[in-house]
Amino acid sequence: MREKLVMIGNGMAGVRTLEELLELAPDLYDITVFGAEPHGNYNRILLSPVLAGDKTLDDIMLNDEQWYADHGITLHKGKKVVRIDRARRRVVAEDGTTADYDRLIIATGSNPFIIPVPGHDLPGVIAFRDIRDVETMLAAAREHRHAVVIGGGLLGLEAANGLMQRGMDVTVVHIMDTLMERQLDGVAAGMLRKSLEERGLKFLMPAETEAILGSGRVEKVRLKDGTEIPAGLVVMAVGIRPNVELARAAGIHCERGIVVNDTLQTFDPRIYAVGECVQHRGVTYGLVAPLFEQARVCANHLARMGIGRYEGSLTSTKLKVTGIDLFSAGEFQGGEGTEEMIFQDPGAGLYKKLVVRDNRIVGAVMYGDTLDGTWYFELMRDGTDISDLRPTLLFGQAHHLGDSGHGEVQRVAAMSDTTEICGCNGVCKGDIVKAIVDKKLFTLEDVRAHTKASSSCGSCTGLVEALLAHTLGGDYSQAPHKKPLCGCTEFTHDEVRAAITGNGLKSVRAVMDFLEWKTPDGCSKCRPALNFYLVVAWPGEYEDDYQSRFINERAHANIQKDGTYSVVPRMWGGETTPAELRAIAEIAEKYDVPTVKVTGGQRIDLLGVPKETLPAIWGDLAAAGFVSGHAYGKAVRTVKTCVGSEWCRFGTQDSTQMGIDIEKMTWGSWMPHKVKMAVSGCPRNCAEATIKDFGVVAVESGWELHVGGNGGIKVRVTDFLCHVKTPEEVLEHCAAFLQLYREEAHYLERTAPWVERVGLSHIKAQVVDDAQRRRELAERFWHSQKFAQVDPWAERARGAARHEFTPLKQVG
Amino acid sequence: MQATNKAAVRQDWIEIGAVDDIPRLGARVVKTPEGDIAVFRTADDRVFALRDRCPHKGGPLSQGIVHGHRVACPLHDWKIALDTGEAVAPDEGCAARFPVRVEDGRVWLSLMPDEGCPNA
Ligand code: SRM
Ligand SMILES: Cc1cc2nc3c(=O)[nH]c(=O)nc-3n(C[C@H](O)[C@H](O)[C@H](O)COP(=O)(O)OP(=O)(O)OC[C@H]3O[C@@H](n4cnc5c(N)ncnc54)[C@H](O)[C@@H]3O)c2cc1C
Ligand code: SF4
Ligand code: FES
Numbered sequence: 001m002r003e004k005l006v007m008i009g010n011g012m013a014g015v016r017t018l019e020e021l022l023e024l025a026p027d028l029y030d031i032t033v034f035g036a037e038p039h040g041n042y043n044r045i046l047l048s049p050v051l052a053g054d055k056t057l058d059d060i061m062l063n064d065e066q067w068y069a070d071h072g073i074t075l076h077k078g079k080k081v082v083r084i085d086r087a088r089r090r091v092v093a094e095d096g097t098t099a100d101y102d103r104l105i106i107a108t109g110s111n112p113f114i115i116p117v118p119g120h121d122l123p124g125v126i127a128f129r130d131i132r133d134v135e136t137m138l139a140a141a142r143e144h145r146h147a148v149v150i151g152g153g154l155l156g157l158e159a160a161n162g163l164m165q166r167g168m169d170v171t172v173v174h175i176m177d178t179l180m181e182r183q184l185d186g187v188a189a190g191m192l193r194k195s196l197e198e199r200g201l202k203f204l205m206p207a208e209t210e211a212i213l214g215s216g217r218v219e220k221v222r223l224k225d226g227t228e229i230p231a232g233l234v235v236m237a238v239g240i241r242p243n244v245e246l247a248r249a250a251g252i253h254c255e256r257g258i259v260v261n262d263t264l265q266t267f268d269p270r271i272y273a274v275g276e277c278v279q280h281r282g283v284t285y286g287l288v289a290p291l292f293e294q295a296r297v298c299a300n301h302l303a304r305m306g307i308g309r310y311e312g313s314l315t316s317t318k319l320k321v322t323g324i325d326l327f328s329a330g331e332f333q334g335g336e337g338t339e340e341m342i343f344q345d346p347g348a349g350l351y352k353k354l355v356v357r358d359n360r361i362v363g364a365v366m367y368g369d370t371l372d373g374t375w376y377f378e379l380m381r382d383g384t385d386i387s388d389l390r391p392t393l394l395f396g397q398a399h400h401l402g403d404s405g406h407g408e409v410q411r412v413a414a415m416s417d418t419t420e421i422c423g424c425n426g427v428c429k430g431d432i433v434k435a436i437v438d439k440k441l442f443t444l445e446d447v448r449a450h451t452k453a454s455s456s457c458g459s460c461t462g463l464v465e466a467l468l469a470h471t472l473g474g475d476y477s478q479a480p481h482k483k484p485l486c487g488c489t490e491f492t493h494d495e496v497r498a499a500i501t502g503n504g505l506k507s508v509r510a511v512m513d514f515l516e517w518k519t520p521d522g523c524s525k526c527r528p529a530l531n532f533y534l535v536v537a538w539p540g541e542y543e544d545d546y547q548s549r550f551i552n553e554r555a556h557a558n559i560q561k562d563g564t565y566s567v568v569p570r571m572w573g574g575e576t577t578p579a580e581l582r583a584i585a586e587i588a589e590k591y592d593v594p595t596v597k598v599t600g601g602q603r604i605d606l607l608g609v610p611k612e613t614l615p616a617i618w619g620d621l622a623a624a625g626f627v628s629g630h631a632y633g634k635a636v637r638t639v640k641t642c643v644g645s646e647w648c649r650f651g652t653q654d655s656t657q658m659g660i661d662i663e664k665m666t667w668g669s670w671m672p673h674k675v676k677m678a679v680s681g682c683p684r685n686c687a688e689a690t691i692k693d694f695g696v697v698a699v700e701s702g703w704e705l706h707v708g709g710n711g712g713i714k715v716r717v718t719d720f721l722c723h724v725k726t727p728e729e730v731l732e733h734c735a736a737f738l739q740l741y742r743e744e745a746h747y748l749e750r751t752a753p754w755v756e757r758v759g760l761s762h763i764k765a766q767v768v769d770d771a772q773r774r775r776e777l778a779e780r781f782w783h784s785q786k787f788a789q790v791d792p793w794a795e796r797a798r799g800a801a802r803h804e805f806t807p808l809k810q811v812g
Numbered sequence: 813m814q815a816t817n818k819a820a821v822r823q824d825w826i827e828i829g830a831v832d833d834i835p836r837l838g839a840r841v842v843k844t845p846e847g848d849i850a851v852f853r854t855a856d857d858r859v860f861a862l863r864d865r866c867p868h869k870g871g872p873l874s875q876g877i878v879h880g881h882r883v884a885c886p887l888h889d890w891k892i893a894l895d896t897g898e899a900v901a902p903d904e905g906c907a908a909r910f911p912v913r914v915e916d917g918r919v920w921l922s923l924m925p926d927e928g929c930p931n932a
Contacts, residue, residue: 547878810842
């Protein structure tokens with residue numbers, strides 16, 4: 001018999017928990033849901049746009065009754081639970097309906113706080129919490145002219161704005177002297193007040209309500225100073241209180257909220273609680289992003305995959321008033337031990353403040369242009385050391401990263417529906433917005449799955465996130481503090497790597513068993529990552545798991561759109577000889593290669609080779625002295641060079657030879673992502689060394705070393721690492737840098753984002769400042785090269801992995 | 813004449829090789845005049861056969877990463893269920909499924925695709 005799961009509260013956090021649970025374990029429970037409201041589950045956040053007339057009630061329904069029926073869930077809507085009988089494991093609703101449980105979820109949300117001033121219970125005095133409140137407001141807007149909103153916080157301002165949009169004359173009464181004091185500093189609050197006043201809202205602040213007056217229905221509001229304001233409607237938006245009465249009456253330990261542990265269980269382990277009613281590690285939350293994280297962990301535990309832990313969330317806020325962009329997160333007020341970085345342009349209505357402690361962002365307030373909010377929030381969440389970003393940090397992410405494929409479109413609100421957002425998959429703004437609305441998408445992952453936007457090269461991720469935030473309003477910044485490696489595990493890249501080296505795990509299977517992978521054999525995301533981590537951890541010992549490699553690396557050639565492959569042999573440092581060229585020419589003719597092309601990496605590509613032919617063509621290339629160019633791998637690709645001092649009138653050093661030496665030292669090495677290098681003979685930099693992962697620029701006095709450049713999707717210019725005198729030093733620094741990257745970066749993280757994540761100072765400390773550490777890193781690299789520099793093509797030409805290149809059977 | 817021949821070939825079970833000829837968590841290809849068929853072997857040694865053509869843009873499924881009873885297409889990472897040939901939601905589409913059976917470690921394949929998938 002299936003266990004019985006009962007849920008009290010049919011709101012956002014609770015139903016999200018059920019959705020996650022059904023995904024993980026669809027058949028584990030018989031589920032019954034009680035909801036006090038007479039509706040299915042809807043998106044409470046969007047009540048503000050409904051009030052303002054930007055959306056309809058139909059638009060904001062998340063799960064209609066059919067959804068409950070489809071999943072075999074018994075829904076008791078419009079039934080309020082009045083008692084939890086823990087001894088009998090039964091809940092009882094107002095109308096006498098009962099349900100027995102084996103496990104119970106309490107998701108009762110919050111109650112709006114009503115100030116107990118005289119007259120607070122008059123008809124026409126309401127809160128702003130549910131559909132009924134919105135309906136009351138809309139009715140009032142039709143019949144009355146004046147509205148008073150008590151409370152100048154997020155909810156109050158959204159209510160005031162909505163009522164104003166509906167034609168009412170609205171006064172906001174706020175007890176503090178600045179608006180949204182829990183999210184904004186004085187400057188931003190002042191700018192907000194000014195633009196709301198320009199739109200027609202009136203503010204009385206600081207001001208305190210003394211009484212609400214009226215006979216039979218509200219007529220006016222009287223303040224402590226005696227002022228009286230006419231009011232046909234009063235909305236109280238002065239805060240919320242976790243709704244804990246039911247739990248408390250059942251003897252469950254509550255403080256401000258229902259106290260839960262990291263698996264969202266209350267003191268009675270059969271009873272879980274999620275959402276605004278919860279107090280976790282002393283904190284209660286009032287925004288959905290953290291509640292959804294709770295939902296995920298709770299579902300995980302209910303599905304008996306008890307490895308998830310909820311460790312608390314950082315939150316950020318946006319205001320959903322069309323045309324006003326503001327963003328706030330963390331310790332925005334600053335204070336002891338912090339410094340403030342401020343950018344202010346009153347003329348343009350722009351304000352940005354970052355609060356920094358120990359070189360880490362701990363808070364942010366932005367007004368007027370919030371596009372970079374997501375980026376700052378990410379830096380804050382990841383605890384990134386920003387010392388190296390200081391000079392340009394306030395100018396935003398776009399300032400130091402060029403973006404290819406998006407032209408100059410940056411502001412999503414202003415874009416037309418036909419603007420292409422994802423250049424890889426041809427997805428337009430309109431498609432994404434429609435999917436978000438129609439399919440009720442909440443997260444970046446959802447949007448990726450449904451529209452493919454940002455699922456390929458990922459450069460439009462920021463735009464898609466901005467579209468999510470813009471379309472949904474509110475902050476959906478979902479990514480939990482800790483990003484798991486993939487859906488098969490809760491562990492992060494770093495944790496997985498530490499487990500591999502710390503526990504001597506030497507196979508993909510061993511890692512999955514040790515870390516209790518949730519899937520039987522991983523997925524196309526984690527298997528290649530694990531394989532790479534093992535390759536780096538145990539050189540010479542670990543036997544590469546080719547079934548865990550992406551096809552290009554498995555077949556040692558690049559799959560093309562028609563299923564044929566390309567063949568790119570190495571051409572050391574981009575230098576070649578007539579004999580080599582002749583050999584390539586003959587081989588291309590012998591195998592009828594349809595296209596021969598000079599690549600962007602200074603070598604020659606033979607395109608359109610059928611898979612079965614690969615070993616033969618490789619055999620001929622090997623006979624002519626060529627080895628694989630790894631143009632297909634997360635590996636060392638090319639080392640581009642210029643002619644240098646041997647020929648060029650400006651050349652200061654032999655850059656060609658330096659490039660050849662680097663390529664001979666590094667070829668064959670597997671990397672977290674592809675690695676491209678270059679050596680230029682002088683600062684004219686014809687080999688484009690300053691957009692390479694590792695770039696060398698020759699100068700009279702020696703060699704300048706540059707790292708972390710990228711010429712692809714997001715162009716990034718290298719950071720200067722150091723200056724050295726001899727070619728030997730160049731090689732040692734190069735080996736040490738690459739080894740550090742191999743040992744520390746996440747799989748599929750190129751050097752550019754890696755350098756930005758860990759900071760240049762961290763890299764300098766290991767590779768430049770500490771000679772012994774550099775030597776050790778380089779030695780480890782050279783050691784692993786002993787096993788890596790085996791030409792995979794020659795091996796296969798001799799018959800290795802034959803099954804990869806021959807059909808199992810030919811029929812007919 | 814030719815048509816009847818074809819039908820005769822299609823109905824028969826053909827022995828295509830040993831289970832061990834297919835790498836675990838991998839696939840091999842059977843070439844036929846009507847196109848390639850991908851034959852997969854999962855970690856639990858089940859064997860499945862699908863038309864080697866992804867319902868998305870025709871990617872060769874045999875070249876993908878096999879995990880659980882699914883394969884991730886090498887071109888754009890759609891996941892295809894090996895037992896039904898259906899793309900895993902939210903993607904939509906399916907690759908034709910061919911009956912396979914394993915007897916004494918040998919794999920037998922029928923060239924007659926199961927009903928119900930347009931991608932035959
Ligand atoms: C062949 C070549 C184009 C050409 O005809 O010149 C090429 C072809 C491909 N590039 Fe490239 N890139 C080629 C030079 C470049 C360069 C120029 C360079 O290396 O100086 C760049 C910009 C520099 C850089 O990477 O910083 C470049 C940036 C990319 C990117 C974006 C990388 C990024 O971090 O932003 C991708 C996508 C990816 O890796 O995810 C990519 C991916 C690809 C792939 C592998 C796409 C794919 O997954 O199928 C193409 C494979 C075609 C094939 O089968 O050979 N290619 N690609 C060039 C091969 C160079 C070589 O000899 O190995
Ligand atoms: C107007 C408005 C705008 C908002 N804007 C944002 C925003 O922009 N961004 C953001 O992140 N968050 C926003 N929020 C907050 C967000 O909506 C809440 O954090 C979220 O809905 C809380 O989810 P929950 O499941 O804990 O509670 P709810 O969604 O409130 O669900 C609780 C449900 O339980 C029911 N219930 C309570 N007691 C019982 C009982 N005894 N028996 C049966 N049912 C019961 C209630 O009727 C309710 O339906 C906004 C909220 C409002 C009201
Ligand atoms: S070769 Fe590079 S730039 Fe050209 S289409 Fe392919 S990935 Fe895009
Ligand atoms: S062709 Fe298979 S995912 Fe695109």
